[in-house]
Amino acid sequence: MGANAYQIGENNDFNVEVYGVAAISVVSYGDAIGGDVNPELNKGPVIENESRIGFRAGKAMTENIDVFMQVESGYVDNVDWGHGGVHGGVLGFRDTFVGLKGDWGKVRFGRVLTPMYEIIDWPYANPGLGASWDWGGDVAYYYDRQSNTIRYDSPSFGNFNFALAVGRDDDANPSSQSSSGQDNASKDSYFYGAAAHYRFADMVTLHAGLEAAQDFRGSADVDTFGWLVGFEASLPAGFGLAAAYKSGESKDKTGATTVKSEQDSYSVIGQYWAGSLGFKLGYTANLESEVEGVKQSDEDSIISGQVMYVVNGFVPYLRVAQRDIIDWRGENDDIVVRVGLEYGF
């Protein structure tokens, strides 16, 4: 979005920007979100408005330190029940931070993606693979966007760059006893993350990430560890290919013995562009998770195809996905269809 952000002027040397993304789609989940087991959960087609608005302001503090800030709303029609029913239309829902940058890299304090999740989200969750790949796993071993995070992103060293982060959990519903509300944390709950990116031969980029947490999401005695490796390749004649594998484990020491859960997942995405017309096909799967080495028969997968057309900077798309998902609602399989349009400004 940096390239698109609209600079509304300079004031006292501050660059101030308002920016946003317009993103609308009509989607029908069919039985894929619980309707196989409970037909009432099949709610029919709905409109999802994932548009958001943000603000940025910054200026140079010293010759080699720029100070910058960002405040961004969430999707304007969503509610985050995991955080106590916060409406997406509040400012500070998505990446919201104050940072410093220079030719030494940049460091941000606040609410940002973890380095590993950033790779999970892009390029490996699109088109429409997130319900399995992002948040569909049966073993939880990574955060996504976290409020209590300090994250460092290196400058490019030739074709290489990396990111490091340390943060706290804030997944508990903030309670009235919290002195500061949203940015809750649990004593002894910390996570550590890293990512590395390397590009070679001008056509292949390798991505790797890892994330370790103690007292994951504030659960005393639950430690987690996960890693991801992946690549993106630009092939001749308009073709492209990307794939990633991730694996994680959770050790629950609450009881008399430690219970170890593990799960592996992968995502494979091909694309083809014929001028302004693009096609994307993705497949992702969570393999059966294991608890103390015993398989749990909980594998799920999504295969999804997308057709898109670039016209004067807009990219309307049609996406059709077959979801085979097993979650707390049982096994729910169906075709999900989405038609949408998105643009940043």
Add this chain to the structure above:
Amino acid sequence: MGANAYQIGENNDFNVEVYGVAAISVVSYGDAIGGDVNPELNKGPVIENESRIGFRAGKAMTENIDVFMQVESGYVDNVDWGHGGVHGGVLGFRDTFVGLKGDWGKVRFGRVLTPMYEIIDWPYANPGLGASWDWGGDVAYYYDRQSNTIRYDSPSFGNFNFALAVGRDDDANPSSQSSSGQDNASKDSYFYGAAAHYRFADMVTLHAGLEAAQDFRGSADVDTFGWLVGFEASLPAGFGLAAAYKSGESKDKTGATTVKSEQDSYSVIGQYWAGSLGFKLGYTANLESEVEGVKQSDEDSIISGQVMYVVNGFVPYLRVAQRDIIDWRGENDDIVVRVGLEYGF
């Protein structure tokens, strides 16, 4: 507001605007909101801040398709308990959509007014008639602002134009099981709406609207239908007159037999301008509703007068209304006094 919106510039061909309305008033409801029955509900005078802020961004996609979006907050001091306690200060509370337009009209996807409710709200609810006319009825048969709506507005064909909409209910309090939060919907709950406007002799405009819903507000087996006709007339010597009649029914098929409820309502508003000084007088009534043909002794009415003065684009006003309202709190009659100021930017 379109005319007033402030364009903050162009970026990558996008027109980006921030706009808003400042609207403050001091109001005393007296016993009109329940105090007749329960004196504790008479809370004394309060300040209502109905100000809101919005953003727009768009550009041409093709020669005859412009893409546009709008995100607007609610009233900055309100809470919408009907939607789970969403604060008015969130973005996305009022009309929030992405749309396409051209000389063929415009279509919007997202959160907009229904065609019939748009007429109910203006010109027939001002000054201060809404508590009976808008939302005071005893038979519910129309939505107001709905998230899951696709609405088409025609261009002007001479003096005629029309609007069509199809949408879903989202009145249920979004639950944690919802995949997308705010934009909830219930299976099989749909509504269909239309409006038409015709102007003749340069002084009279006719308005008509209708709205039909199945599984209204997500209630299985409750179907509704309603219609409205009205006119506005500019009379000589600074006088004006407007009146509308609406009628609706609700069929509840939950039990062994279908229960049919009906209610009719009307609104009549006269105005007179002497230079910058304006007067408005309105009367509205909900007639007795009928359940299976049996009258329910639940009629209510409001008579309201308003004095306003235009000064350099501002319109401060004083409004005095006699409300005779019967609702779930019992019969509550009193005079409501409001002093306020409103301006768009």
Add this chain to the structure above:
Amino acid sequence: MGANAYQIGENNDFNVEVYGVAAISVVSYGDAIGGDVNPELNKGPVIENESRIGFRAGKAMTENIDVFMQVESGYVDNVDWGHGGVHGGVLGFRDTFVGLKGDWGKVRFGRVLTPMYEIIDWPYANPGLGASWDWGGDVAYYYDRQSNTIRYDSPSFGNFNFALAVGRDDDANPSSQSSSGQDNASKDSYFYGAAAHYRFADMVTLHAGLEAAQDFRGSADVDTFGWLVGFEASLPAGFGLAAAYKSGESKDKTGATTVKSEQDSYSVIGQYWAGSLGFKLGYTANLESEVEGVKQSDEDSIISGQVMYVVNGFVPYLRVAQRDIIDWRGENDDIVVRVGLEYGF
């Protein structure tokens, strides 16, 4: 912030501004927020993002009346549980009003600080004294930011100016029976406030404030009264000194006999600037409260030191405070450390 606000242009004669404050800090409360009694409440270091975004728009209405409005969000990562869990990222959380001004002063309608609390907050709560001085008292006798307020601020009469306010409580959690949500009020609950400021010899400013309420915070039969006196002095050689004393009482007439509670508090702050490097040292204490003349052994205090450095308009700071606090969680003493950066735009 007025001087820093960024004017994004004029539209139809309206000046429209977007402004904001970026404020980030890393803070460790140690045991000071309950950890002495309940170690689980010691949550370890967290990041607090007190950044906020606001909008202003106004223009002249007559030769001597300018109309202005402001809408400001709260801290983007906070939640106000006292008001029903409103997220700080909503618009309308901090000072949000419509007002009129001229050479006769200014009057604001909406959500503003009370005149006395404005003095409590500045200059007497910084650095880091608020947990005792602002909101740590055992006898509640003043509001802070109130929605249902009309506040008048005089122009300067030479070195003197004053402010007057009248308002309503809105501390109750808004309920679904409220017609207007957030701006709730209780019948017969009113407050009255005043402040005066006098500067002499170009180096000393005196501040005084008072506030009286009936049915304080909507509690029938609880009346309160409080006052504050203080001074600020610019001393030679970069030194400065400020101190204030406040005293208040609450009379609870709920039972058969009136119960009177009283408490006194003071705050003393010294500062020293050596060029761009500044030091601040503050001490505040709530003296033992008395209920019907009986001392309650509930005194608390904070001593806090701050080092700050001005660099190109930014002021990074380090603050270390020893808190000795007795509240509903018991006695909790510890050192609070905060490192932060703040700037307005």
